[in-house]
Amino acid sequence: MIVTESGAPLLEPPFESGRRLAEYETLLEIGVKLAGTLDLQTVLELALENAEEVCRAETSSIWELDEERRELFFRVVRGRAAGAIRGLRVPVGQGIVGSVALSGEAEVVNDVAADSRWHGDNPSGDFRTRSILAVPLVAQGKVIGVVQLLNPVDRDRFTAGDLWRMRQFATVLAPTLQNARLWASQQRQFFQMVTALAEALEKRDPYTGGHVRRVVAYSVLLGAEMGLSREELRDLRLAATLHDVGKIITPDRILGKPSPLDSEEVEIMRRHAADGASIVSHLSNPWVLHGVRSHHERVDGRGYPDGLTDPEIPLAARIIAVADTYDAMTTSRPYRSGLPAERAAAEIHAGAGSQFCPRVVTAFRSLFEEGRFSLEAAERAVEAISEAEPHL
Numbered sequence: 001m002i003v004t005e006s007g008a009p010l011l012e013p014p015f016e017s018g019r020r021l022a023e024y025e026t027l028l029e030i031g032v033k034l035a036g037t038l039d040l041q042t043v044l045e046l047a048l049e050n051a052e053e054v055c056r057a058e059t060s061s062i063w064e065l066d067e068e069r070r071e072l073f074f075r076v077v078r079g080r081a082a083g084a085i086r087g088l089r090v091p092v093g094q095g096i097v098g099s100v101a102l103s104g105e106a107e108v109v110n111d112v113a114a115d116s117r118w119h120g121d122n123p124s125g126d127f128r129t130r131s132i133l134a135v136p137l138v139a140q141g142k143v144i145g146v147v148q149l150l151n152p153v154d155r156d157r158f159t160a161g162d163l164w165r166m167r168q169f170a171t172v173l174a175p176t177l178q179n180a181r182l183w184a185s186q187q188r189q190f191f192q193m194v195t196a197l198a199e200a201l202e203k204r205d206p207y208t209g210g211h212v213r214r215v216v217a218y219s220v221l222l223g224a225e226m227g228l229s230r231e232e233l234r235d236l237r238l239a240a241t242l243h244d245v246g247k248i249i250t251p252d253r254i255l256g257k258p259s260p261l262d263s264e265e266v267e268i269m270r271r272h273a274a275d276g277a278s279i280v281s282h283l284s285n286p287w288v289l290h291g292v293r294s295h296h297e298r299v300d301g302r303g304y305p306d307g308l309t310d311p312e313i314p315l316a317a318r319i320i321a322v323a324d325t326y327d328a329m330t331t332s333r334p335y336r337s338g339l340p341a342e343r344a345a346a347e348i349h350a351g352a353g354s355q356f357c358p359r360v361v362t363a364f365r366s367l368f369e370e371g372r373f374s375l376e377a378a379e380r381a382v383e384a385i386s387e388a389e390p391h392l
Contacts, residue, residue, distance in 0.1 A: 034173065040180040041230060044076045047147075047173050052078070054169045055162045057149035059127070062137075062173075063090070063097055064145040064181070072101055072146060079150070095119060097134050100146050106135040106167060110157040133158045135170045139178035147173065188386075191238065198241050201248050204255050211327055216240040217378030218323035224381050225363040226319070232287070233385045239291025239316045243324065246276025246292070258334040270296070274305040290314035295321050300354045310357070318357035322348060322364055325356075345373075 033046055044062055051060045059079030063072040072090045093102040096117050100107050110131045112118040121129050130151050137145040147170050152158050198212045219240040223233050247255060250272055254265050261269060277293035294317035297303035299310040329344040339347070345368045352361035367373035 034176040038180050038183040039231060040177075040184040041075065043176055043180040044074075047177070048076055048078045051147065051149070051166075051169060054165045055133070055149060055158075056153040057133070058151040058153060059149070061148050062145060062177075063101070063148060064177075065092070065101060065143060072097060096132050097146050097148055100134040100136050101143050104136050104138060104143050106133075106163060106170075108133050108158045108163055130156070131158050133162055133166060135163070135166045137170050137174040137177060139174045144174065144178055144181070187234075191241070194238065194241055198245065201245065204247070204252060211331065212241060212244070214327045214375060214378075215243060215320065215323045217375060217382050218326060218373075219319050220385065221367065221373065221378040221381040222319050222323060222360060222363050224384075225367055226359065230385055233381075235285060235287035236291070236316055236319060237382065237385065238285065239288045240320050240323065242276065242280055242288060242292055243295050243320050244272060244276065245279050246272035246274065248279070249275045260335055270304050286314070287316045291316035291320050293317070295324055297321070298355045299357055303355075313357065318360050322356050322360045325351075326364075341368075 033050065034043060037043060037046070047062055048060050057079065059077065061074050061077040063074050065071075066073055066089075069089075070092045072092065073088075090098045092098050094117075096107060096109055096112070096115065099117055108131070109115050109118075112129050112132055118129075121127060133149040133152075135147045136143045137147060147166060149158070149162075149166065152162065195212075202210075202212050216237055220233055220237050223236045228236065250269060254261065254269055257265070273293055273296050277289055280288050280292050283289070291314070293305065294303075294308060294313055297306065297308040297313045297317060298321075299313060299318075301307050301309040326344055326348055329347060330338045330341060332338040345364070348356065348361060348364055352358045364373065367377075
């Protein structure tokens with residue numbers, strides 16, 4: 001039996017079969033919701049949202065285990081203490097939550113001030129912890145995290161009923177969380193492999209160092225400004241990473257030419273869009289296929305390889321076109337100097353409705369005029385969508 005710090009047993013309300021059946025039904029519904037996605041951030045957000053249905057508390061969080069560093073951390077936290085504890089990391093075995101992760105046993109502490117493991121709240125915040133309910137998340141026999149609730153709402157202590165409900169909730173959540181973490185890890189490894197391929201290919205052209213990284217960052221920044229979802233931004237990131245993969249077929253004499261290309265060489269260079277689409281067609285990802293094939297299309301129909309017009313050009317390609325062109329204009333080549341940022345921005349604005357999608361240019365203009373279109377800001381946008389892809 002879990003006991004309080006004073007040794008008194010937790011209070012258990014009278015058993016009611018109807019109420020217990022309703023609780024099982026709620027848990028089943030939660031399980032169905034969680035099983036509907038493999039996106040890690042979505043799983044965590046759904047879990048905390050539904051944890052509040054199971055047991056109301058002033059603050060709820062899901063700590064995940066960083067196995068390499070043997071620390072607990074969280075990506076999402078809800079409630080009054082969110083601001084004070086966001087970004088906190090706790091070594092396994094330290095504090096109450098760390099003890100639960102180490103032992104694999106749930107704990108209720110209804111007077112944290114009397115527990116020697118409690119190190120106090122953030123003195124700069126106005127939240128005060130009275131009670132903690134912490135339940136380990138166990139998948140395949142291993143602790144992968146801890147669900148933690150702070151301070152029951154409208155009550156002075158957590159009960160044995162609260163503990164029972166949260167244990168059942170943890171049983172539902174743990175395998176779903178583990179699947180989402182594994183999927184995120186696989187996605188990260190795949191993206192790292194793709195990025196390595198793109199950067200290796202980039203080394204064939206001695207004049208475009210860092211181009212892929214910058215186009216990816218600018219594309220994600222533009223996509224975020226346009227309101228794309230996290231999943232769409234990740235697909236856009238992959239498409240931008242591979243946008244020039246077709247150049248693996250382009251001869252070195254053309255890629256590395258230190259002077260402008262002649263008309264025949266231009267035609268050979270232009271083949272990289274269609275060649276790249278052929279290479280990535282096996283990925284079965286329309287964002288990637290369209291971004292690679294169509295990022296040199298123009299809304300007036302004068303682009304290549306297909307001469308698409310405004311309504312036909314996919315969104316990924318429209319966004320990458322602006323990012324790619326801006327970076328090309330601001331990057332120096334042996335035969336010309338890169339344009340100043342203000343001049344390049346003016347060229348992007350002038351191309352709205354002819355070369356570029358007006359919607360994307362509007363997003364670009366807002367970012368640029370507000371001082372938010374920079375490589376640093378763009379890289380932060382990439383980091384933001386990478387946070388839910390853990391090293392396991």
